Amino acid sequence: MTDPAWIDLALTAARPQAMGALLRYFRNLDTAEEAFQEACLRAIRTWPEKGPPRDPAAWLIFVGRNSGVDAIRKTARTTALPDETALSDLSDAEADMADRLDNSHYRDDILRLMFTCCHPDLPATQQIALALRIVSGIGVPRIARAFLVSESAMEQRITRAKARVAKAGLPFEAPAATERAERLPPVMAMIYLVFNEGYSAGVSTPDVAALCDEAIRLGRLLLRIFPSEPEVMGLLALMLLQHARRGARYDERGEVVLLEDQDRSLWDRRQIEEGLAVLDKAIRHRQPGPYQVQTAIAALHARAASAKDTNWAEIDLLYQVLERLSPSPVVTLNRAVAVSKAKGASEGLLLLEPLGEALDGYFYFHGVRGALLAQAGETRAARDAFGRAIALANSPAEAAHIRQELDRLQDERPAS
Secondary structure, eight states: OOOHHHHHHHHHHHHHHHHHHHHHHHOOHHHHHHHHHHHHHHHHHHHHHHOOOSOHHHHHHHHHHHHHHHHHHHHOTTSOOOOHHHHTSSOSOHHHHHHHTTSHHHHHHHHHHHHHHTOTTSOHHHHHHHHIIIIIOOOHHHHHHHHTSOHHHHHHHHHHHHHHHHHHTOOOSOOOHHHHHHHHHHHHHHHHHHHHHHHTSSSOOHHHHHHHHHHHHHHHHHHHHSTTOHHHHHHHHHHHHHHTTGGGSBOTTSOBOOGGGSOGGGSOHHHHHHHHHHHHHHHTTOOOOHHHHHHHHHHHHHHOSSGGGOOHHHHHHHHHHHHHHSOOHHHHHHHHHHHHHHHOHHHHHHHHGGGTTTTTTOHHHHHHHHHHHHHTTOHHHHHHHHHHHHHHOSSHHHHHHHHHHHHHHHHHSOOO
């Protein structure tokens, strides 16, 4: 028997490869997505009994391609199929398919899929949302939370984007060099959000890590195309430095371990060294951007031998730079944490005060606010903030961590 949770994670991790290949075969976004969904349904039915295939992505492409062709034949016998050269691009052997996933077909399929979803004919607000849904299969609720909008608004945004792609007949081709450069920012944003989907999954398993690994692989592909683009270097370095901490972020019970409490000997030093080297290369271009600044912040954490050695004043200065380059309530929230470490909880709370309306539906805002209120001795307000954070938690691990903070407040309450 195959664990249903493993199947779900395997399907999620294989989605970019499978969707990219199916889009190349059918040249139609809806057809490719329907074929992939049918392949997923068959996987859910057959894998528990027969066991997982050697390469899940290869299996999904093979089954999805066949089910897509069958669907076209059944629903519209007069509709022309794609060119035979496209449909026969794969042999009928799963093993042969698996051997080819990491070659230029894989690279071209993934890039074509990403750049199609980030086509400039789509509004900027729709590009990244569509890419997250199509490329990584992230659910609408999580995408909505990432953009701080309601689920219904995000559903409409994605639906409009798909309709616009179908109506406009956008070419499913890898764009030329100039077009690639124009579409680069939303593609980078999409890759980083895919990384965060794995990073914030709430557990630490090889299959969850696969999402982060996939985002890092996409980052490497981008850097191969844009070898002198410092922001692409910054993005790749940022993901490497964050992913290096994966072995220390959760304890043996699956509970969250805060950065300041992590066992730094469990950090992947080789990945950290690579991330620092890529960052140093980016900085030499003297073209600072948001990803490079975020990576510089992560580098200060990575270089600190212990939590007490962290240079929070420098981190505060970097967040001030980031506020100018890419202002957002989330950036200010992170700066508030740095300020509280450098100057005290009260100073951090002053920065949080104007963010309440914008971040009311954001788990981390209420978690941070609760922690700072507790440090400032405002116990009742801290309990309210923690309660709101639990209601908004993205995973059981996040909720459990906040409940621990609540229990600690209860234990510290003076006896009457």
